[in-house]
Amino acid sequence: MTPPTWSEIQAWLDAAPWWSIVRALLILLGGLIAARLLAAAAVRAFAQRLDAHRVMIMRRAVMYVVIGLTVATALNQLGFNLGVLLGAAGVASIAIGFAAQTAFSNLISGLFLVGERPFGVGDLVRIGATTGVVLSIDLLSVKLRTPDNLLVRIPNETLLKSEITNLSRFPIRRIDLPLRIAYKEDIARVRALLFELADANPMCLEEPKPLFMITGFGASAVDLQFSVWGRRENFLDLKNAMLEAIKNRFDAEGIEIPFPHVSLDPGRAGQPLAVRLTGAPADRSAD
Amino acid sequence: MSVRSLDGRWFGTFEFAPGACGRWQVGALTLVVERAAGEWRVWHALAPADPADGGAARFDADAAPPRDQPPLRYVVADRSGALRLSPLLPDRSVVARPLSPVYVPAGETVRLYVSVPLWLRLEAGAQAPYRRLLEVGCMQLSDTWFGPDTISGELCYALRSRCRLDPGSARPPYRAVTPLVIHNRFRECLALERVKVPVRQLSLYAEPHGQLWTNELALERTEDGDLAGLRVGAAAPAEAAAATLVAAPRDRNGRKGAMHAFSALFQS
Numbered sequence: 001m002t003p004p005t006w007s008e009i010q011a012w013l014d015a016a017p018w019w020s021i022v023r024a025l026l027i028l029l030g031g032l033i034a035a036r037l038l039a040a041a042a043v044r045a046f047a048q049r050l051d052a053h054r055v056m057i058m059r060r061a062v063m064y065v066v067i068g069l070t071v072a073t074a075l076n077q078l079g080f081n082l083g084v085l086l087g088a089a090g091v092a093s094i095a096i097g098f099a100a101q102t103a104f105s106n107l108i109s110g111l112f113l114v115g116e117r118p119f120g121v122g123d124l125v126r127i128g129a130t131t132g133v134v135l136s137i138d139l140l141s142v143k144l145r146t147p148d149n150l151l152v153r154i155p156n157e158t159l160l161k162s163e164i165t166n167l168s169r170f171p172i173r174r175i176d177l178p179l180r181i182a183y184k185e186d187i188a189r190v191r192a193l194l195f196e197l198a199d200a201n202p203m204c205l206e207e208p209k210p211l212f213m214i215t216g217f218g219a220s221a222v223d224l225q226f227s228v229w230g231r232r233e234n235f236l237d238l239k240n241a242m243l244e245a246i247k248n249r250f251d252a253e254g255i256e257i258p259f260p261h262v263s264l265d266p267g268r269a270g271q272p273l274a275v276r277l278t279g280a281p282a283d284r285s286a287d
Numbered sequence: 288m289s290v291r292s293l294d295g296r297w298f299g300t301f302e303f304a305p306g307a308c309g310r311w312q313v314g315a316l317t318l319v320v321e322r323a324a325g326e327w328r329v330w331h332a333l334a335p336a337d338p339a340d341g342g343a344a345r346f347d348a349d350a351a352p353p354r355d356q357p358p359l360r361y362v363v364a365d366r367s368g369a370l371r372l373s374p375l376l377p378d379r380s381v382v383a384r385p386l387s388p389v390y391v392p393a394g395e396t397v398r399l400y401v402s403v404p405l406w407l408r409l410e411a412g413a414q415a416p417y418r419r420l421l422e423v424g425c426m427q428l429s430d431t432w433f434g435p436d437t438i439s440g441e442l443c444y445a446l447r448s449r450c451r452l453d454p455g456s457a458r459p460p461y462r463a464v465t466p467l468v469i470h471n472r473f474r475e476c477l478a479l480e481r482v483k484v485p486v487r488q489l490s491l492y493a494e495p496h497g498q499l500w501t502n503e504l505a506l507e508r509t510e511d512g513d514l515a516g517l518r519v520g521a522a523a524p525a526e527a528a529a530a531t532l533v534a535a536p537r538d539r540n541g542r543k544g545a546m547h548a549f550s551a552l553f554q555s
Contacts, residue, residue, distance in 0.1 A: 171442055172432055199429075206431040206445035207382075207481075231430060231442060 024074040031070020039063040052121045056137075057114060102157070106140040109156035113137070119166045126165040127154055172205060173232045175239050179246065180221035182256035187214065187222065190255060194226045197245045203238040205229040221258045290348040296497060297344040297460070298407075298533075303368040310350030311372065314404060314425035314461035321352045322368055327411055327420060328358035333427050344460040344497075361420045367413035374405045374499060375534040376463060376486035377424065380441060382433050383448035389479040391471040399469065399479075400451045402462040403486055404428065405499065425461040433483050443483060460497055465489070466524045468505040473512045487537040492523040492530035500527040 039059045046055050076082055097104060114137070119125045123134050125144070130152050132144030142159055144152045154162075167173075181190055191212050198210040211227040226246075230238040250257055266273045290309035293300040301309060303322035311318040315334040320327060330353050352358070383401045391397055404426040410417035434440015465484050471477040489501040503520035523530040 170438055172437060202427050202429045204429065206384075206429050208432060208437060229432065229437075234430075 020077055020079070024077040027074045027077060028070060031066060031073070035063045035066035035070070038066055051117075054114065060139075102155075103140060106156040109160040110137070110139050110141075112160060113142075113156055118164050119169075123169070124167040126167060127159060127162050130154070131167070168232055171232060172208075172229055173235055174208075174211075174227050174229050175235060175242070177226045177228070177239070177242055177246070178215070179224040179226055180218065180257055181224060181250075182258045183217075183222060185222070185255055187224075189253075190224070193249055193253065193255075194246065197242065197249060198226075198228050201228075201238070201241055201245065203230050203234045203241065205231075219262075220260045292346070292348070297346045298372045298374050301370045301372065303370055305368065307348075307368075308350045308352045309370075310347040311407075312345040312347075313407065314344075314459065315427060316407070316423060316425045316461075318407065318409075318423070319350060319352055320370060320409065321358070322370075325362060325364075325366075327361045327363065327370070327409075328352065329361065329409065329420060330356055330358050331421075331423050333424070335427070359421065361411065361418075363411050363418055365412045365418065369411070369413040371408075371410040371412075371417055373408045373410070373534060374463075374491060374493075375408055375422075376403060376489055376491055376501065376537070377406050377428070377444055378422070378487070378537065380433065380443040380483050380485045380487065381428075381446050382431050382443045383446045383482045383484060385479055385482075386447055391469050391477040391479065393471060393474050393476060396468070396470045399467045401448050401465045401467055401482060401484055402451075402459075403446070403465055403484060403501070405461050405463060405491075433481070441483075448482070460499070463491055463499040463501050464526075465501045466503040466520075466526065468503065470505070470507040472510050473508045474510075475512075477508055488519065490532055490536055491534040492527055493533045494527050494530045498527065498530075499533065500524055500530055 039062045042058050042062045043055055046058055050058065072082060075085065119134055121134050121137060125132070125134055127142075127144070130144060130146065132146040132150075132152060135143045135145050135151070139156075141153045141155050144154065146152055179194075181187070194212060195210060198204045199206075204210070205228070208229050210229070211225075213225040213227075215223045215225050217223070226242075228238065228242060247257070249255075264273060289304060290307050291302045291304075293302060297311065297313070303309065303320075305322060305324070308319065308321040310320075317330075317332050317334070319330040321329075381403050383403075389399075404424060406422055406424050408422045409420040411420055412418050428444035428446060431443050431445035432440050433443045465486075467482065467484075469477065469479075484501075484504070486501070489504075492500045494500070500523055502522070503524040505518040505520075506514065508514055523532075
């Protein structure tokens with residue numbers, strides 16, 4: 001199909017009655033207004049039943065469909081053959097499709113994400129190494145705001161392949177506190193102190209109960225884990241409050257939190273550690 | 288310069304002279320309010336521990352503001368000097384855990400009493416609509432979760448309860464008493480490990496001498512062992528026939544929801 005020449009366009013303009021152009025413009029204007037009104041009505045109708053993201057998709061779908069029909073009707077008024085136009089659009093869409101494979105992949109991935117709905121706008125999520133609040137879920141990408149106030153754009157295709165952790169899906173969260181105590185300490189006493197501290201903190205949920213675990217015998221300490229539950233909004237406050245209370249209480253009770261250290265063993269009990277000097281000390285009398 | 292109670296009790300409507308300062312001590316809460324030009328200055332603090340039962344609600348009409356702490360300042364257009372202090376029930380359901388195990392034998396019907404700490408609401412203005420200043424609890428309550436798992440359930444306040452059997456026992460004025468009637472028609476004992484009181488759906492009533500009550504709650508365990516529907520009393524309980532309504536339910540349309548919530552009233 002060859003593009004029309006300037007003389008052909010001129011002839012077509014001459015042939016078209018002036019009122020058909022006006023009618024086409026009126027149809028376009030009316031269609032645009034109708035698209036906005038119908039989109040707003042769709043938002044009102046579905047705002048209570050669907051989440052913000054689905055409402056946005058619905059609004060755009062209504063708007064694009066109405067605008068598409070309006071444009072087709074307006075072109076028809078002007079005497080265009082819609083069949084030819086659609087055929088040309090089909091050929092063009094194949095060419096565009098090859099050129100925009102990534103964009104379409106993101107678009108399809110976005111639709112899958114909408115169906116699966118692992119998170120919504122406003123949720124706190126961790127995607128790969130990025131943690132942030134979801135600002136928007138668009139057709140091609142998801143935008144996050146990180147805690148240090150940066151905007152991160154993640155393509156939908158990447159999202160579909162990544163592990164997504166939604167940190168704000170459930171109202172309560174468990175906070176794991178890894179602890180280390182010296183081998184000489186009484187574990188039962190430490191356990192009782194930890195439960196006492198959890199009981200004293202109003203942010204710490206009474207149910208589910210806190211969890212105490214001995215996770216292993218480390219090189220320098222007995223490794224423990226104390227886990228408490230709290231409201232997700234209190235996650236940081238509760239974690240800080242518990243760690244501070246544990247440190248203060250351990251200090252007050254004389255419970256040692258050991259730093260990593262290494263014991264040297266001569267190999268036989270009671271034997272002194274053999275030390276061999278490999279060079280004569282420098283003569284400092286000259287200094 | 289002082290504060291005058293128009294209702295003659297520790298809550299209700301108070302009239303503040305310009306520059307006057309009042310102080311309330313209710314449970315673990317200390318609440319100080321000062322009237323300044325065009326604003327109310329409020330200080331509030333919770334003691335770390337719940338005072339022993341029997342503690343009174345005290346009001347000092349001629350208090351000194353704690354100048355060493357910054358106040359919360361509420362700027363209002365109203366110049367009447369009228370302030371309303373209203374007791375109300377907590378903003379979340381309360382899960383009471385008996386201090387020692389409580390069992391209701393097979394075929395038994397019992398009436399227990401659970402006391403719930405109060406919340407206080409401060410409002411400014413001589414007539415409606417009143418301007419709400421703040422809402423604060425008289426006790427520091429721990430959070431807890433009530434539900435079959437960590438995904439589905441409800442955030443509540445945790446409370447240790449004596450589950451008293453005697454309504455005449457001395458009750459501190461900063462708590463409201465909820466009568467709980469339990470019919471156990473099942474062939475086995477019913478263990479009361481945790482009792483959820485959906486206080487958002489309950490009204491608060493006050494007796495003339497100041498004791499506060501909520502609606503009565505009644506629950507039946509059927510012969511099959513299931514929990515039947517819950518009945519919420521329509522008015523003040525029989526023990527407080529002379530009581531008057533002090534606060535309507537926070538969730539006015541929540542009665543139906545309360546029924547569903549009560550299918551999990553007892554959790555073992």
